[in-house]
Amino acid sequence: MKIMINNEEYNVVIDKKISTKNIYIRVKENLDIYVTCNTFTTDREIIKLINNNISSIEKMINKRKRKKEKEEYFYYLGKRYDLVYLNKDGITFGEEKVFVNNSFDLNKWYKKQAEEIFQIELDKMYNAFIYRIPYPSLCIRKMKTRWGVCNTKTHKVTLNLELIKKNIIYLDYVIVHELSHLLYPNHSRDFWQCVEDNFKDYKKIRKELKQDE
Numbered sequence: 001m002k003i004m005i006n007n008e009e010y011n012v013v014i015d016k017k018i019s020t021k022n023i024y025i026r027v028k029e030n031l032d033i034y035v036t037c038n039t040f041t042t043d044r045e046i047i048k049l050i051n052n053n054i055s056s057i058e059k060m061i062n063k064r065k066r067k068k069e070k071e072e073y074f075y076y077l078g079k080r081y082d083l084v085y086l087n088k089d090g091i092t093f094g095e096e097k098v099f100v101n102n103s104f105d106l107n108k109w110y111k112k113q114a115e116e117i118f119q120i121e122l123d124k125m126y127n128a129f130i131y132r133i134p135y136p137s138l139c140i141r142k143m144k145t146r147w148g149v150c151n152t153k154t155h156k157v158t159l160n161l162e163l164i165k166k167n168i169i170y171l172d173y174v175i176v177h178e179l180s181h182l183l184y185p186n187h188s189r190d191f192w193q194c195v196e197d198n199f200k201d202y203k204k205i206r207k208e209l210k211q212d213e
């Protein structure tokens, strides 16, 4: 079975099982729409169900597409490159392409770059900070839901490794945000005033960062 969504044709794969009580719709990595249902479910019922859930199917498709796009491209400091695999060691940057070996550990490379760049930016934002705050230690790791965390007791700032993929202005904002927590642990009015005093354009940058989550 095939269906059209937004002028694009999609395969519908129907998987009938005796043991299944409900009908499930999933979108596979290859963008096939996968329907799991009972052996007694008719094609008409399946079509009706798909039509009733078209907007959530669309969302699933878009999510898959976004994920795929992220895998095909290489993002570094706000620039997008095509990722090209070559039989050559290390990493080479072209104007719009990045060449790596198949076994190249991209995450390890990101981490290494981040350790250097994040520390430089942390020092830069710390030195420019207009209020007296303790000098924080830096930790970098991948986080699912946050760009940064500040431990106000140990003065440790943790930054999301994913920031290495984005324009450096977002990193600077997150750093100022976390440094401000060294003065104000909560998101109080005083906190946001402190952020603004140290990062004029913070509202715009914060909004853009939120949209990208």
Ligand SMILES: [Zn+2]
Pocket (backbone or CB within 6 Å): 177, 181, 187
């Ligand atoms: Zn915060």
